[in-house]
Amino acid sequence: MADPATYRPRAGEIPTEPGVYRFRDEHRRVIYVGKAKNLRSRLNSYFANPRQLMAKTRTMVFTATSVEWTVVGTELEALQLEYTWIKEFSPRFNIMFRDDKSYPYLAVTMGEKYPRAQVMRGDRRKDTRYFGPFYPAKAIRETLDTLLRVFPVRTCSAGVFKRAERTGRPCLLGYIDKCSAPCVGRISAEDHKALAAELCAFMAGDSKRFIQDLERRMKDAVANLDYESAARIRDDIAALRKVFERNSVVLSEDTDADIFGLVQDELEASVQVFHVRGGRIRGQRGWVVEKVEDTDTGQIVEHLLQQVYGEGAMSDRIPRKVLVPVLPDNTEELQVWLRGLRGSKVKISVPQRGDKKTLMETVTRNAEDAMRLHKSRRAGDLTTRSAALSELQEALEIPVPLLRIECYDISHVQGTNVVASMVVAEDGLMKKSDYRRFSITGEAARDDTASMYDVVSRRFRHYLAENFDPAAAVPDADPDRPVPAAGDGSAQAGQVHAGQASGPVADTLTAAPRAKFAYPPNLVVVDGGRPQVAAASRALADLGISDVYVVGLAKRLEEVWVPDSEFPVILPRSSEALFLLQRIRDEAHRFAITFHRQKRGKSMTASALDGIPGLGPAKQKALIKHFGSVRKLRQADIEALMEVPGIGPAMAAVIHTSLAEAGAETAPAVNMATGEIIES
CATH class of the missing domain: 1.10.12 (Lyase 2-enoyl-coa Hydratase; Chain  A, domain 2)
Structure with missing residues (x-):
């Protein structure tokens, strides 16, 4: 790989005007194309500290051997030139949304003497009516087959039509009344063209x-x-x-729009589009693409519109309205560019209310489902799982196969209701029967590292107690045992076979192990960086366990931290090993959040209602059942409280006053931007 310092432009060489740049490899192939408002600022970001870039961007910078740029006059020119170069060079490191097929349309060749109905792809032809796009192609083929019962227009090719004319015998469709058979004179050319016009009118709405x-x-x-x-x-x-x-009506019948939904994580983005023509959903298409740089949603939308509409776009292939989840920074330039392609005005907007916003939510749910399906397919493939486990074992330099992996995550709201989760993956598949939940209280709940030490200690004390004499679990017998200070990374993991332990525990072997925690993991994954890894390693070392390896997966840059290492292990962004770690980490986070919310809900209910004089468990239950939540209960007035069976005017007044006072004192922390309760 090349060192970026060897081809970094000298200071002052790069202009500050807008432009488009290309990275080339040692064979002079273009491997990445980008645009910038300020070329100098953008290109310097690649060379300032290349090792801190996202993994794939870093790979691109180290694969390239040269960079060149072209200055343009406006951002619109930069947008057009960037698309032209991406289309010309197909750079391997650019986000690519297109596949090798264009959208299928129902086409009726009204310019011919005997018009033909067919499913057609590619560029538009003169004097041909198009309806669509439809996706998949099977949908429009089935639709056309159904329509031929009522509108039996010709669907055969020119060769089949001429052969029927010569022989005087129609094709099979002519015999089963799904073609009016103009080839043998059953219908005149004028009547057949009128029949085709009726088909077009029907498809037009x-x-x-x-x-x-x-x-x-x-x-x-x-x-x-x-x-x-x-x-x-x-x-x-x-x-x-x-x-x-x-194709039920979803919007007003004069609406022609493409509606895009998008979801993304650190590595990939999933996009779905619904093509609405005449107020009806005529087609759907989706992509799951790998992200190249740390791009925001607006930048992804920009690349998406460039590539979806740029490939051979004609006037009636681009709708009047394009609805997106987030507006790109250069929306005006994109609208001008699309207008040039379509020949008339194109508006890019974000739906705010009504049917369009509801449909956007539906499209986004489809994108989420596509992302889940994509990840589950990768997870479900045996070959992929085996490759991921082998790659992870090699990257972490672990000498034993990773048959069982456990992952831990901490969840709380500003230090209250602290809980933890443990999820298990065996042979790369999640094993939900072995999941565990932990409540954390006391000194262990003071910060994430102390909580991590507590949880890992408790899990492996259970393991030792079940495999050895329960008296060996000395830490459990000492409830006042202090939790080590956060951030102390002095302990480190060694190697002892599963089922063995060092120190005092090794002398207490007794009966055969029980099954609950009998199978220890080969690898412990913690959600976090160096402090959390150090805490988990210290917990294992204090228990005398040294054959369980520990790593941490930090969310921001997806770095893999190992004990006593100053630098993280960087896995390629497209590696199956990183996908495996992310999937396990995300499952641990989901499991922890679910438990935390359950516990928080119970504690909020208890703290809100337990202290109210005269309000027993039965009436508490009736109140929660009637209102559904404590939040709605707090918003209720005295008259609404009296609607609950067993609550009279005096009790309703006491409840109303108590909840108002308690709500002012114990309101949870809220994210002012989103309105959500803050969780970690």
Whole structure:
């Protein structure tokens, strides 16, 4: 790998104007393209301290051997040039949203003598009506097959059509009445074109007219006792309604919009888009992409719109409205660029209320589901799990296979209701039956490192007590045993086989081990950095356990910390080992937060209601059942309290006064930006 210092531009060489830059590797291949309002400031950020960059960005900087730039006049020009170069060079380190297929459309070739209905991709053709986009293609194929019952237009290729003309025999669709067979003269060219026009009108949204006409014809057939024709028309009506059941109206019928939903974590972003045409969802598409730099949501949206609409975009492929979760910084330039591609105005906005905001939430839920599915598929693949475990073992230089991994996380609200979680992964899969929850009180709850020491000590004291003489668990027998000071990293882990212990415990082996905690982990993962790792290592060392290895995964930069190391282990951002650690850490965090919220809810209920004179457990339960939460109970007035069975005017007044006083004294800490209770 190249040293960035060898190709770093000299001071003052880089201009301060807006522009676009390219990193090239030793073979002169472009590996990354970016744009900047100030080229000097942006490029200097890559070279100031390359080892502190995100892992993939750092890899890019060390893979490159040169950097070059082009100054442009405006940010719009920079946007256009950046897209052009990304499209031309397909740099390996850029975020890429496109796949190798364009969206499928239902196309009707109205410019031909005998118009043809077909599913079409690619660039637009003259005198052809397009409807869509639809995704997946199977959906529009099924829709077209259903529509052919009512609008039997030609769907065959030119070769099949000419062969039928020569032989005088239609294709199979002509025999089963799903084609009007203009190839053999069953319908004139003018009538066939009119039939194709009706299909286009139906797809454009004029459905009621056709359904009402069919209903009238069905009634006439019944009146004439032509029940066979009436049954056939009834089936045609059902077919048309089935088409619109698949595409129900979600917005006003004059709405053409693409609605994007996005979720992301430290490594990846999941994007979903709903294509709404004529107020109906005509298609859906999604991507899960790897993040290259520490980009915010606005920057991801910018790259997304560039790549979704830039590839061969024509006027009617870009809608009038593009709804996104967050506006990019250069929204005005993006709108001008899209207007140039579409030929008319395009508005990029964030929905604030109503049906559009509700639909945006639905799209975002789809993105969340896609992200979960993506991660679960990676987790569920045996080969991937094996590779992740082997890669992690090699990166941490652990001599034994990582058959069992335990992860610990601490959760609290400003030091109150402190709890911890322990989750277990065996062979790379989560084993929920072995999860444990811990409540932390007293001196151990004073900070995260003391809590981590307490939890790890308690877990492994249980292990020692179950595998050896319970009297060996000396720390449990001494409730006044002090918790070591936070941040003391003097202890370190060594190597002893599972099932063995050093020090006084080793002399107390007795009966066969019990099953509850009999199987110790090979690796302990803690949520945190050096202090938490030091606390967990110290807990194991104090118990004489030295064959369990400890690492910490720090959230901000996803660094892996090991005991007594000044620098973290940096795993590649795309490595399966890092995905495995993140998945286990996130599960521990979820489990801890869930327990913390349960405990906090119970404590808030108890503290709020227990001290009220004359209010016993039965009435407390009735109040919570009626209002649903303490928060709503505090907001209730005396009349609302009296609606609860057993609560009279005097008791309601006492409850109202007590809750008002208690709420003023014990209000939880709240994030003023989001309105959420602060948790850690």
